[in-house]
């Protein structure tokens with residue numbers, strides 16, 4: 278059974294960096310001493326095993342699943358079920374069974390945080406997974422491009438309709454800054470995440486730059502100490518912990 282605070286990472290569309298944010302947030306939380314699980318429900322483009330450098334699936338003991346561990350995080354991924362990148366047509370009951378199995382049949386141990394990489398968008402699968410996870414804190418990932426943030430607004434609204442509480446917006450691929458100069462280049466435009474945060478009555482909790490992959494920066498996708506994104510994810514993890522703590526203390530104080 279899952280314990281701890283559930284943080285689901287959602288996006289309006291694919292390719293904005295949702296899985297990268299999920300993986301790096303989970304690793305940063307673990308580096309800060311928390312016990313963390315990462316669950317990858319992105320059935321369309323499960324990339325967590327590759328990002329976390331996992332070459333094997335989970336084992337089972339007495340009909341229970343032992344999750345895989347990497348970078349100090351315990352992991353279950355749709356990629357462990359869908360082998361060789363095969364296309365799969367997921368139907369509600371089948372998906373429900375897998376979600377239930379990941380939640381109930383895995384030996385998770387005691388957890389502080391569970392980061393969930395959700396399927397992108399507002400289609401049937403995203404809706405089903407949202408429904409199957411009773412409640413969570415949600416982080417919305419977008420690029421600054423107005424189209425991406427407009428589509429993300431729909432995903433955010435779907436989340437709040439389903440008893441999920443939005444923690445904030447992460448603007449990924451915010452700008453590019455060449456190492457040798459201080460100028461920031463806003464390649465995908467500006468203002469998309471602020472617009473989105475306003476529409477969803479939340480805040481922008483991180484702006485992450487575009488970093489061209491170069492040898493040594495990625496492991497293959499987890500940012501190493503000494504890189505700008507390592508620091509940015511560290512700050513994001515601290516902010517997430519604070520926001521959840523504040524929200525929890527406010528809900529305890531709520532009059533009945």
Ligand SMILES: Nc1ncnc2c1ncn2[C@@H]1O[C@H](COP(=O)(O)OP(=O)(O)OP(=O)(O)O)[C@@H](O)[C@H]1O
Pocket residue numbers: 288290291292293294295296297298319322323324396397449450485486487488489490498
């Ligand atoms: N800040 C960044 N700078 C440079 N490249 C990035 C950044 N964030 C993500 N990427 C790259 O962009 C690509 C898409 O990222 P990712 O797979 O995390 O997106 P996604 O939203 O989860 O997509 P999907 O839902 O389709 O799986 C990957 O190749 C990833 O390495």
